[in-house]
Amino acid sequence: MKYRVLFVLVLCIHADMASAQRIGIFFDPQAHSCRQEIHQGDAGEFWIIALLEDRQALSLVGAEFQVVGFPQDWVESQYIENGFGLGWAPWGGVRLGFKDPQSIAAGLVPLCRIAYRARSELPSTTLRVQVLSKPTNPSFTTPILVLQSSPTGCAQVPEYEAVPAQGLEAVINGECTTAVQRMSWKQWKVLYR
Numbered sequence: 001m002k003y004r005v006l007f008v009l010v011l012c013i014h015a016d017m018a019s020a021q022r023i024g025i026f027f028d029p030q031a032h033s034c035r036q037e038i039h040q041g042d043a044g045e046f047w048i049i050a051l052l053e054d055r056q057a058l059s060l061v062g063a064e065f066q067v068v069g070f071p072q073d074w075v076e077s078q079y080i081e082n083g084f085g086l087g088w089a090p091w092g093g094v095r096l097g098f099k100d101p102q103s104i105a106a107g108l109v110p111l112c113r114i115a116y117r118a119r120s121e122l123p124s125t126t127l128r129v130q131v132l133s134k135p136t137n138p139s140f141t142t143p144i145l146v147l148q149s150s151p152t153g154c155a156q157v158p159e160y161e162a163v164p165a166q167g168l169e170a171v172i173n174g175e176c177t178t179a180v181q182r183m184s185w186k187q188w189k190v191l192y193r
């Protein structure tokens with residue numbers, strides 16, 4: 001019986017760590033705005049940003065995701081700072097890597113920036129980050145972040161880990177919410193009393 005409880009506890013902790021990784025679409029580089037009023041003729045940018053738990057020993061070296069719902073004829077260009085990408089985020093998805101590992105200590109890592117020009121009027125439209133249409137590994141069912149641990153031991157070789165990430169939503173000409181409240185163990189216990 002003790003082994004079953006321990007296994008369930010470890011599984012819950014692992015699931016909580018994985019769900020703490022998110023990739024979102026924002027209309028500002030600080031990840032504050034998940035909605036934007038856009039009308040025909042408007043030009044602007046939106047950012048794809050990884051929101052990560054504070055894991056000092058790890059850095060971000062890559063990602064794999066796609067953005068669905070954005071009008072393809074609006075896209076002007078895609079910029080990946082300090083890295084490279086294969087594919088376009090709004091057109092089937094992108095696999096990207098960074099020249100240098102990106103620190104995740106701040107909790108936000110910009111993945112790419114998309115410049116657009118609104119060629120038509122849109123009703124309320126939801127944009128979503130989701131798994132690639134053809135993921136690198138068919139068992140991936142969510143967007144992926146590739147994390148690197150700090151080198152340890154004599155060989156000084158870093159380890160890499162593909163971590164599932166929750167894809168977030170943004171809204172054009174409508175309302176959205178991206179607030180996520182972290183809960184302490186004490187808050188969880190109160191729910192089950």
